[in-house]
Amino acid sequence: MTVAAFASRPWHAPVTRPGPVLFATLFSIDSVARAIIAPVLPLEALRLLGSARDVSVAVTVAGVAGVVAALVLPGIIMRWRPRATYLLSIALLGIASALMASSTLVGFGLGWMLRAMAAAGLLGLLNIYIAAFIEKRALARSEPLRTFFSATAWVGGPFLGIRLYEIDPVLPFIVSVTAAAILFVYFRALHLQAPSPAVLRRGYHPLGNIRRFFSQKRLTLAWILNFGRETWWVTLFTYAPIYLVEAGRPKVEAGNILSACTALLFVSLLLGWVGRRLGLRRFIAGAFLWVSLATFGVVWFADDPALASLLLVVSAVGAVSLDSVAVVTFLRAVRAFERPQMTMVFSIYRDAAALLPPAIFAVLLTFFPLPVVFLVNALFALFCAVLALKLPRGM
Numbered sequence: 001m002t003v004a005a006f007a008s009r010p011w012h013a014p015v016t017r018p019g020p021v022l023f024a025t026l027f028s029i030d031s032v033a034r035a036i037i038a039p040v041l042p043l044e045a046l047r048l049l050g051s052a053r054d055v056s057v058a059v060t061v062a063g064v065a066g067v068v069a070a071l072v073l074p075g076i077i078m079r080w081r082p083r084a085t086y087l088l089s090i091a092l093l094g095i096a097s098a099l100m101a102s103s104t105l106v107g108f109g110l111g112w113m114l115r116a117m118a119a120a121g122l123l124g125l126l127n128i129y130i131a132a133f134i135e136k137r138a139l140a141r142s143e144p145l146r147t148f149f150s151a152t153a154w155v156g157g158p159f160l161g162i163r164l165y166e167i168d169p170v171l172p173f174i175v176s177v178t179a180a181a182i183l184f185v186y187f188r189a190l191h192l193q194a195p196s197p198a199v200l201r202r203g204y205h206p207l208g209n210i211r212r213f214f215s216q217k218r219l220t221l222a223w224i225l226n227f228g229r230e231t232w233w234v235t236l237f238t239y240a241p242i243y244l245v246e247a248g249r250p251k252v253e254a255g256n257i258l259s260a261c262t263a264l265l266f267v268s269l270l271l272g273w274v275g276r277r278l279g280l281r282r283f284i285a286g287a288f289l290w291v292s293l294a295t296f297g298v299v300w301f302a303d304d305p306a307l308a309s310l311l312l313v314v315s316a317v318g319a320v321s322l323d324s325v326a327v328v329t330f331l332r333a334v335r336a337f338e339r340p341q342m343t344m345v346f347s348i349y350r351d352a353a354a355l356l357p358p359a360i361f362a363v364l365l366t367f368f369p370l371p372v373v374f375l376v377n378a379l380f381a382l383f384c385a386v387l388a389l390k391l392p393r394g395m
Helices: 003-008 020-035 040-049 052-100 105-133 136-149 151-167 171-190 197-202 206-214 217-246 251-278 280-300 305-325 336-346 348-364 372-388
Strands: none
Touching (some): 020 105, 020 171, 040 052, 040 105, 040 151, 052 105, 105 348, 136 251, 151 171, 217 280, 217 348, 217 372, 251 305, 280 305
């Protein structure tokens, strides 16, 4: 862009016109609404349900809701188009937090399911907008920017949310509803429509799309790798607070450890640059290996909460590295003519990570102590490290 062209752009263009900054901003506000209650959810569920095993069951049910939402989302988009569907997802996010503020088992459970559905919709739609407006060659730079922008939400949210929860259990949910309302008004004012409905309408066959997705090796590989890195975050945000509370640590430490892990998102731009320099294949494999070794350490030193917490932060270095670049494995592999359909299937990785691991953990926690969830996570990260070596060398 020439100096004259740059000077002619209005100052608000980055946050009002389609581009990396706008989409990163939308993701950041969405992240505030979700992050502020992230450390509260497992603790509130533990209070209402009484055991880590029952919390795992609750997380599994919420995961089912998220998967269902991801599968029916294309049909909703076909009728309402992306903009209206995005607004619906934002509204569900706000309603979910309001229901969870009721401090009742029914309200909390229904709110958790709606939150999962809203998150699935927001993630899937944002990926459609990014794929529609950002060129493939710019994706490796766009994704680290999105991660970096969301860092403030995921660092400050858990830190502040757990302290608000200590003052009054309703307060973090009020902040979440407010953030959702701001996002609703902001996105509505943008009048931004993704040019994908016609393609989606021609190819809306959920089961066929799933078969088509997993028949392509590169897409399947991208899905598993992103599922693997999301599984680590689900384990951290769900079981680390429970682990610390059951170990006799103050509740605020749960928020502190989550904020310490997510604080590493501030170096996501640097990590994204390192990933481009090394090549995504080697970088992703190395990051998963790092996560695996550090998480094995959490299991080994589970009797020492202080050291285990430190190792969780060390493990988060690898997880944030994956957040910086892992989605690019899908965005570079998907074919343009089927991008909307495949994006919907790909987005299920997030909800599958909130469904399958907690379901497995619910069974394991019947027989084993809580550290078993970190052991399973470490083993799966090691598997993903080996699998990442199958990525194309030129990626």
